[in-house]
Amino acid sequence: MLFNLSLRIKLPLLGAALILVTALALSTSFLYQTWEAVRRDTFKNLNDLGQTMSRALFPALLHDDIWRAYETVSLPFKDSESAQAESLIVLDAKRRVFASSHPEKHPVLSELASLGADFATLDRDIAAHPEDQILTVERDSATHLFIVIPIESDTIRLGSLIVSYDNAWIRQRFIEFIERAAWITLLILAVLLPINWYWGRRMVAPLQEVTDRLSQISGGEPPPLDPKLYPYNDEVGALYLAYGQLVEEMKEKIVLKREVVKHERMAAVGRLTASIAHEINNPLGGLLNAVSTLKRYGSADPLNQKTISLLERGLTQIKETVAALLVEAKITSRQLTPHDLEDVRVLVSPGAHAQNTRLLWKTALSAAVPLPSTPIRQLLINLTLNAIQAAGNDGQVEVNLHAGETELQIVVENDGEGLSPAVRERLFEPFAQVSEHGNGLGLWVCYQIVTQLDGSIRAESAGPLTRFVVTLPLSESSER
Amino acid sequence: MGLERLLRLCLAVWVLTASTIGMGAEWTRPIRVGMTPAFLHDQHAMLAEWKLYLQNELKRPVVFVQRDSYQETMDLIHKGKLDFAWLCDYPYIALGRLVKILAVASYRQQPIYHSYLIVPSSDTHTRSILDLKGKVFAYAAPQSNTGYVVPRYQLRKAGVDANTFFRKTFFTWSHSKAIRAVASGLAQGAAIDSYVWDSLQKVDPKLVAKTRIVWTSEPFGFPPIVADHAVSKADFQAFQNALFRMKDDPAGRALLDKLNLDGFVEGTPSLYKGVTDMMRELGDL
Known part of the structure; x- marks a missing residue:
């Protein structure tokens, strides 16, 4: 079902899925690292705090100065909001409370074990722990983590400092991090997803254009596709080029x-x-x-x-x-000479003069060419007279004859009314009746002559000009 | 013209030089005043103002030498390093002939104060110091009248050994800290200066509200400001007058308000007879 969806939807969906997966993966890794970092930071902060305090607490214990010990451990709690630890407890050598940052919770001289289940366990841990080492207690079941730092100087241990930290605070800090990360992720998604959606549409739109046109091909001539719609050099661009070629080839065919x-x-x-x-x-x-x-x-x-x-x-x-119908171009005839052309001009000129048509005669033939003169003369006369007639009053007719190495080209054009499609369709057929004059055999004769001489004749309409182009091969074939 | 100008210049130079020398001489002899926890000596802004005020009045520099224990201030007096000092009754009596009373603060129209026995406000059943047997007790300082002598005298009168009556005692070295010790629950009782407790109620009512007064002692002479025996009569008079005048001067009044006092009055050694008797009874004299 999903795979039948439009690419227009599928591509953005896929992109969105990838973005989400990436965001999730990054967030997860980031959160894991943050969790570790928060824990590490917390431990380090508590440890630093404890170590610093334990040094200051030594003289207080030595002088049995409860007040000084209290002032020292309550220092971090002056601004209660920013306290790093939940409480700091100074124990004497018998593990009784000497002073605490929170004396109401931990009264002076009370046994550590009497302060609650967590502390009772901690009491046993401290008893079992080497005297001169820092003890870190972290149990999943306990609500607090503890760092116990010996208060000692010169290997003499007078007591311990317990740094107590509420586990919930780590979680709370972590949750704050998660919230911030979530907002940032949402913000990024809010930017990326519309871009992704737009990009998906952009990718699919040119494909849609091609699809639309291909589906119309069966109806006949393929509709053209402007390559400017997709001017890039990637696979879609190649598709556009290929489509263009296909259209060209089909047209030619x-x-x-x-x-x-x-x-x-x-x-x-x-x-x-x-x-x-x-x-x-x-x-x-x-x-x-x-x-x-x-x-x-x-x-x-x-x-x-x-x-x-x-x-x-x-x-x-x-x-x-x-x-007239029995055109016989291959009859033996002398070769075409410049005189023949001049003769034709003389023959057609009066007609042109009669209706004030300008006749531009541009024939360039320096010597005889191996083509039979009689049919060529007829061909030239027919085409020129037709052109003069089509040009009408004050029109213009141009006759171009040019002999190359291998072929002779004759171009006759006039600026009269063009040829209608219906006329062009049956142009060279006998009795096609291009104009109201003549019997309609003139072009038929031309066609027969050219075809028999293995040449080609075609009519072109270019704007106001109508042009007949005849190409005849110059070779020994014409001698046959 | 030229001569007159020269004379004027000479006169100006002479005046400037004289005044500079005069001032320099005065700055070499500042009045040194010892400040102790007998009053709210940790209100540093107020102390700075008071110092400026006294300098203005006396036209002399004044130095406040602050110490957290009476013992240290007493040592300074023994060594002749202070001209005046605001002491508690006990150090004054202990110093004997080394000092004489300069002035006594008048608190609520009288130069007297009391000792309060305070407990945490959560403790509602304690009626007297005898109910605090086996508890943790905070003393202000070993040389404090209201914070050490009075409670021990009370126990003595009741026939109890003050050294074993409490489970644990400790010194906080100031009355306000003793109040904090009780308020925080570190100590279950303390004896303190009534003037400090009353004054602190204005400055930090939240803290004071965590304590409850169980018992009030008979009146004692207010901690006196004393002069070293070596202080000249002129300096004695000048400083005494400066203190006495405070209540008649707007700036002085403002300072007295901050000190929570009415003014300074003359004091006599007889004011401190009650304390002397207690100290004799306890064997401290």
Whole structure:
């Protein structure tokens, strides 16, 4: 159940758990050390206090001066709140109370053993303990810890000083420490947990972006992912890069797929057109011959002559159309020369002039190139006339022809109205009717020529410009 | 003009030098006053004020020589190191001809005080010193009238040996400490100076409330301020006057209030006859 939670919750939870565990572990270790330190400090303080006092108490015992002993042991209790020990008791050599910081609890001359269970046990401990050594008594069952310090000088022991300490005080000091530590820990958690929560969200948000987009991929083109959303060089950054590449590749694939489909369709249309044209061409020759014979040797009846003439014009139109469909680029032809280009310019210029279109002719061909001149001339004429027509009045057409080492590139662009997507889809198909003029075979012819010459033709729309780019390979292949 | 100026300068130099020498001479002879636990001698701020007051009155430096036991102060008098001293009755009588009474404090309009027998306030059944048999008893000092002579005299009168009557006795070397010994429970009884107990009630009522007065003695002459026999008549007069005048002077009155006294009056040796008799009876004289 927990593992099904969103990372957005899981990461902060995990972080919080780690922080808590760390805080607990540190606190525990700190508290243990504090406990030890508090105990050590307490023991040391009591010991120091006792040792100092025992020296001052020696003359008091020696002179049997109860008052002096009392004044000495009651000194630490002047400010009752800050007392280190609970009480200080001076015993004489017979373990009777000589003086005590709290005489009411420990009356002068009373036997130590008579002061209560703890003291009775202590009395036995002192009796059993070596004379000249400090005795520390700490029992879990006892409410007090005792340090018994001999009051002696020059190996003569006159009595003992009992430093009594209430165990509860150590616990109380320790609890104060715990409270302080707890507050500090809570304070740190109050700072760390929101940071942790924020960090968790920050970690997960970019992953969420990727997930959202991946889930949409099946619907078609993958939605783009701005790499600026996550500009860092870590694993998530790598994921963003990989996603970007994936999107690019998928786009290319889609484009390629479309190209292939279009190409296949065009090829099918080409084959169909060619076979129909051939089928028509064969009888057409006979028909035209028959009409010609009729015209020459038939009756001179004007009606007949008129009908024959009508037939002849119709058949001729069919022949021209079929001839246009039957593009034959690979017919043997002389090589393309700079003169050919100049011829084309002369041919198309009047059209441009007629509608006041500027024609920029930028052809750079220094010598003949190994390409058949006739289809290239037709190609160039078709493209340029189309462009002039598209440019319209006061438009501009630019023709670029450039021969490289391995290929010839022709770029024809105009600044007329662009191509609509629907038009682009069926651009090179026969009778696609790009404009209201022409028969719709111009681009088809161009396409056939380029395809047969193993080149490529594509149309681009760049802002107000419509551009046709033709690339033709220059090699012995064109000589075949 | 020049001559006049020179004369003026000479005069100024002469005046300055004379006064400096005069002051220097006085500072070499301060009046030394011994202070003992006969009164609240551990109120140091009050003592410092009193010293300044006396210096102002006497136009001489005054030194208070404080000792915690009468014996030490008596030793200083024996050695001639004190001009005056505020003593308890016992040391005064013991010193005999070495000292003479300078003044006696007037306490509640009379130069007398008493001995109080006190027990812890938790002890409600003790009626007399005889009830304290086998207890721990605090004496003020071996040379104290109210804190040592009186209780021992009482026991003596009752036919009891003071040395064995109590289980344990000890000296606290001052009346206020004896009160503290009883208040804390260290001792189950003590005999003390009534003036100190009454005065302490104003200064530290909490402490005094932990004790209860069981018995009050007959009156005795208030601890006297004495002069060493060697003190000049002029110094004697000057110091006596300074003390007597205190009650007529606002600053002096304020100090007397702090001392919880009315003023200082003349005293006679006859005031101390009762104490002398007790000391004779106990064999201390």
